[in-house]
Amino acid sequence: MPIWNRILATVDEHDSSLQAVRYLAGVLGGSDACRVRIMTVYQAPEADAHPAKEQRADAAAQRKELLLDRLEEARQILVGARIPAYNVSTSLQEAGGRTIAETIMAVQRQEGFGTIVVGRRGLSKSEEFLFGSVSNSIVHQSTDCAVWVIS
């Protein structure tokens, strides 16, 4: 059974994903009532794209570093808004062949988060067609939790 004040906030490599975290900080700032997990999904570079092992390892390290920086930025935004640090945690999840939305939804279900907060980048119709939209997929897949989509 999801617990509504357990919030799963997602960020990615784009600056715009922090907008959703800033919104959350604005809503929850100063409150001790919610626990927030800031989560990002790491997709390992594909071996086909980086056939050389060293090149692949470099690409993986760069990608992870960027995401870890983003998690820390997001954490500081929430703590800076007087949400107690003990209520804010961060996590980098490996996609392991799943899509980003599938990975987020798996964590939500396993750990009973009652609310998901996700940013929306304002994709064009053609980008959404070709690449899919994480926020749309989450909205379609979620059945037992609230989803806040922040544009």
Added chain:
Amino acid sequence: MREAPELLERARELTGRRLKKVRLITDTSEFMNLETGDVLELEGRRYVLKGTEYEGRFGLDEQPKYWVKRALDWEDGSAKIIKLVFFEEFDMALGEITVRCYRSPAKEARILTLVQGNPNFMQGVTLLDTAGNQVRVLERIRGGPLDQHLQELSCCHQEYFERHLRRVLTKLSVAIEAIGWLHTQGERHGDVRRDHLFVDKDSGAWSWIDFDYNFEFKQNPYGLDLFGLGNVLTYAVARRDVTYHRVREEFPQAAEGLRPNDFSPVIKNRLMNLKKIYPYLPESLNNVLLHFSSGAGVFYERVDELMAELTPAIAELPQGEET
């Protein structure tokens, strides 16, 4: 590489050319240096080269693909296509969007193994040269691409709709399901186009070719394949690409009623709402096409979603001819 005069007679016999020399090649890394008459030796099997393959894209000038060779099997003389290892990374323009693509011999080798014996895909084996390059030796398909096959049906569109479309889409749906099966195996085709679907004149099978393109995805791993399937399907229904320009020329009255939502979200002058020019198309089939248009509220993300609507739509088409 070494000169191999002992191979000269057989190479001449196979190629039918007056070759002056033959070289035996065991390392294909420098594929630009390969010449007609060279004999490749890969894991104990030999192939004599006949020339370089060319590829045209939808009527554009044909370009040589130096890493793809026409060849003959040394033992039985059967025709082969040999794809040598060539890595490239490039931006593919799809309308206003640029997609970073790359060519992956390893991916194609993997899929060749996966589809062994499956007539919906080209067949071949991967052999290693002495430098460890994954050389793909492919069976040549006797026949041509889908567009060529459909153009051979010389009749007006309404007659095509009444006599042939049901059969064409039934065959195409097998090919579409084959791409869906590939997805369930965790693989993407990567370059679904109508000229990458070959119609085998001997067996009648429709087979996908060329699996070496790939791209990194974020959310929807199969979006590009679905986009390609939508284009192939729309082409098969219209038996051509229908652009705004074409509608204005051939259906001036219909052109006035067209809206941006009737076109592809990616290739913005390509009409997907074909019922506006072919009013006899059933709603059910046109609704499938509309899922690939700018007006779609929800796009197909999986082949099974597409097939769930395409299969009943095909059943509504005129019975037409069996062959």
